[in-house]
Amino acid sequence: MGARAGIVVTGTEVLTGRVTDRNGPWLAEELRRLGVDVGSVVVVGDRPEDLRAALGFLAAGTDLVITSGGLGPTADDLTAEVVGDFCGRPSAVDEDLARRIGAIVDRLMARRGWRVDPAATEAGTRKQARVPQGAVVLEPVGTAPGLVVPPVTGDGPPVVVLPGPPSELQAMWPAALAAAPVRAVLDRAQELRQDTLRLWGTPESELAATLRRVDDQLAGLEITTCLRDGELEIVTRYAPDAADAYGRLVEAVRSDYAATLFSEGPEVDALVADALAERGLTVATAESCTGGQLVARLIDRPGASAWVPGGVVSYANSAKEQLLGVRPDTLATVGAVSPEVARQLADGARDRFGADVGIGVTGIAGPGGGSPDKPVGTVHLCAVGPDGVVTRSLVVPGDRAAFRKRTVTVGMHLLRALLLGGPPA
Numbered sequence: 001m002g003a004r005a006g007i008v009v010t011g012t013e014v015l016t017g018r019v020t021d022r023n024g025p026w027l028a029e030e031l032r033r034l035g036v037d038v039g040s041v042v043v044v045g046d047r048p049e050d051l052r053a054a055l056g057f058l059a060a061g062t063d064l065v066i067t068s069g070g071l072g073p074t075a076d077d078l079t080a081e082v083v084g085d086f087c088g089r090p091s092a093v094d095e096d097l098a099r100r101i102g103a104i105v106d107r108l109m110a111r112r113g114w115r116v117d118p119a120a121t122e123a124g125t126r127k128q129a130r131v132p133q134g135a136v137v138l139e140p141v142g143t144a145p146g147l148v149v150p151p152v153t154g155d156g157p158p159v160v161v162l163p164g165p166p167s168e169l170q171a172m173w174p175a176a177l178a179a180a181p182v183r184a185v186l187d188r189a190q191e192l193r194q195d196t197l198r199l200w201g202t203p204e205s206e207l208a209a210t211l212r213r214v215d216d217q218l219a220g221l222e223i224t225t226c227l228r229d230g231e232l233e234i235v236t237r238y239a240p241d242a243a244d245a246y247g248r249l250v251e252a253v254r255s256d257y258a259a260t261l262f263s264e265g266p267e268v269d270a271l272v273a274d275a276l277a278e279r280g281l282t283v284a285t286a287e288s289c290t291g292g293q294l295v296a297r298l299i300d301r302p303g304a305s306a307w308v309p310g311g312v313v314s315y316a317n318s319a320k321e322q323l324l325g326v327r328p329d330t331l332a333t334v335g336a337v338s339p340e341v342a343r344q345l346a347d348g349a350r351d352r353f354g355a356d357v358g359i360g361v362t363g364i365a366g367p368g369g370g371s372p373d374k375p376v377g378t379v380h381l382c383a384v385g386p387d388g389v390v391t392r393s394l395v396v397p398g399d400r401a402a403f404r405k406r407t408v409t410v411g412m413h414l415l416r417a418l419l420l421g422g423p424p425a
Contacts, residue, residue: 002035002188002189002190003035003036003037003063003064003185003186003188003189003190004036004037004038004039004061004062004063004064005031005036005037005038005039005062005063005064005065005066005157005185006038006039006040006041006042006057006058006059006061006062006064006065006066007023007024007027007028007038007040007041007042007058007065007066007067007068008042008043008044008051008054008055008058008065008066008067008068009021009023009024009041009042009043009044009067009068009069010043010044010045010046010051010067010068010069010070010079010164011043011045011046011069011070011164012045012046012076014043014069015043015044015045016045021041021043022166023068023069023162023164023166023169024041024043024068025041026166026169026170027041027066027068027169028041030173032192032194032237034177034186034189035186035189035190035191035192036063036064036185036186036189036192037192037237039061039062040057040058042054042057042058046070046076046078048078048082051067051070051078051079051082051083052082052085052086055067055082055083055086055159056086058157059086059156059157062157063157063185063188064157064158064160064182064185065157065158065159065160066159066160066162066176067079067083067159067160067161067162068162068163068164068169069163069164070164071128071144071145071146071161071162071163071164072124072128072143072144072164073123073124073125073127073128073143073144074124077127077128077144079161080130080131080132080147080161081130081132083132083147083149083159083161084131084132084133084135084149086159087132087149087150087151087152087156087159088151088152088153089132089133089134089135089149089152090132090133091130091131091132091133092130092131092133093126093129093130093131094129094130094131094137095129097129097131097137097145098125098126098129100139100140101125101128101129101140101143101144101145102122102125104140104142104143105121105124105125105143108143109121125143128140128143128144128145129145131145131147132147132149134149134150134152135147135148135149135150136148136149136179136180136181138162138172138175138176138179139175141163141167141168141171141172142163142165142168144163144168146160146161146162146163146172146175146176147159147160147161148160148161148176148179148181148182149161150181157185158181158182158185160176160179160182162176190239191239191240192237192238192239193237193238193239193240193243193246194235194236194237195235195236195246195264195265196233196234196235196236196263196264196265197233197234197236197249197250197253197261197263197264198231198232198233198234198261198262198263198264198267198268199231199232199233199234199253199257199260199261199262199423200230200231200232200260200262200268200413200423201230201260201423201424202232202257202260203227203232204225204227204232206256206257207225207232207234207253207257208225210252210253210256210257211223213252214248214249214252217245217248217249217252218245218248218249219242219245220238220239220241220242220245221236221237221238221242221245221246221249222236222237222238223235223236223249224236224237228409229405229406229409230406230409230410230413231268231409234249234253236249250264259423260423261423262413262416262422262423268409268412268413268416269297269298269300269301269412270301271416271420272298272412272415272416272419273298273301273303273304273307275416275419275420276307276357276419277303277306277307279419281307281356281357281385281386281419282307282308282309282353282354282355282356282357283298283307283308283355283356283357283358283359283385283415284308284309284310284311284312284349284350284352284353284355284357284358284359285298285310285311285312285349285358285359285360285361286311286312286314286320286324286345286346286348286349286352286358286359286360286361287311287312287313287314287345287360287361288313288314288315288320288336288345288361288362288363289361289362289363289364289365289379289403289404289407290361290363290404290407290408290411291313291315291404292311292313293404293405293408294311294359294361294408294411294412295308295310295311297408297412298311309353309354309355310353311349312324312348312349312352314326314345317331317336320336320341320344320345320348323348323352324344324345324348324349324352325344325347325348325351325352326341326344326345326348327344330344335374336362337362337363337364337374337378337379337380338362338380339380339382339391339393341360341362341380342360342361342362342380342381342382342391343360343382343384343389343391344360345358345360345361345362345382346358346359346360346382346383346384347360347384348360350384356385356386357383357384357385357386357415357418357419358383358384358385359381359382359383359384359411359414359415360381360382360383361379361380361381361407361411362379362380363377363378363379363380363396363403363407364376364377364378364379365400365403365404366399366400366403367399367400375395377395377396377397377398377403378393378394378395379393379394379395379396379403379407379410380392380393381393381407381410381411381414382414383411383414383415383417383418385418385419387418387419388418389418390414390417390418390424391414392410392414394410396410
């Protein structure tokens with residue numbers, strides 16, 4: 001590859017899992033789009049020695065290093081000074097920058113009506129205005145500026161220092177890309193393509209056999225497989241000169257898995273949304289065990305109000321009867337967790353919202369409530385629409401959260417099968 005980068009995500013809250021890292025994956029994909037290959041994303045706590053060690057590790061084999069976090073006014077916000085020292089550039093307060101940060105802080109305090117100690121505020125402002133000598137300052141999006149710090153000797157990668165809040169980091173990103181030291185790295189970058197094939201119902205062991213069979217035809221491809229909630233993703237990165245090899249991979253997958261290949265790019269959510277939009281159809285949901293997560297996934301895409309009029313969470317049997325028209329005799333004879341109730345839920349959602357498509361979900365999320373006939377994890381789904389009816393009954397493994405997440409994915413594939421055909425749900 002023409003250029004490589006490494007990313008350091010700082011913060012003990014991220015290291016311990018209290019906060020999920022959103023910056024590392026976002027930066028990695030943005031850099032990939034620019035032709036810069038990311039070899040490592042390292043997460044460290046708020047200890048200067050760990051940040052220095054991570055910088056040393058990444059600098060040894062990359063053209064660019066990016067950090068996120070540790071730029072605020074508090075004592076644990078040490079990234080800027082540590083990076084400056086690492087690059088051989090001592091830090092000092094930039095008085096003009098301190099005035100600009102002070103004005104931002106004053107506006108923020110006035111807007112929120114906060115009363116603060118002026119001395120403490122000034123100390124925090126001046127701390128955030130400490131800049132390594134010779135660094136490029138990226139104007140604050142919140143209160144903390146970002147930095148681009150080139151090594152003083154010219155030997156080693158420049159370090160881009162970005163804030164931790166994802167909204168601030170993403171807003172500052174264009175300014176970081178425009179900085180001269182970063183532009184010099186991007187000028188050496190080469191196009192790095194990434195494509196995804198998606199299978200539904202194929203285990204990784206089967207795919208592995210196909211990849212071994214055609215391995216000698218796939219030079220130049222970096223292939224990663226990932227099994228997520230029943231979907232098997234084949235993510236491939238490659239330079240343009242390996243496009244023919246990627247074509248051979250696609251043909252092998254099409255040939256071996258015609259019955260389970262459901263997409264050569266878009267995720268199932270996009271396939272369902274596009275099918276609804278293109279056909280002018282609407283969908284309504286009736287959920288019990290998934291607690292509204294299916295309708296939440298359907299409305300996650302912009303413009304979803306055009307094809308999702310609503311959904312009902314009917315957890316109690318009384319809610320199923322009163323809100324969706326599930327028949328009491330059905331509940332009495334076969335129980336709430338049954339194919340019959342899933343069908344009535346789908347019909348009820350369709351009728352309740354006047355939708356073209358209705359989907360019903362009922363199951364046992366656990367950890368209690370199971371029986372020999374209906375063990376924990378049992379779930380029944382039904383989708384009804386102009387093209388007919390699609391159903392699925394299965395036992396979903398995992399704890400309560402995993403059950404819901406996996407069941408929602410099955411629901412999305414039920415809609416995909418109903419609207420588009422292809423691999424069964």
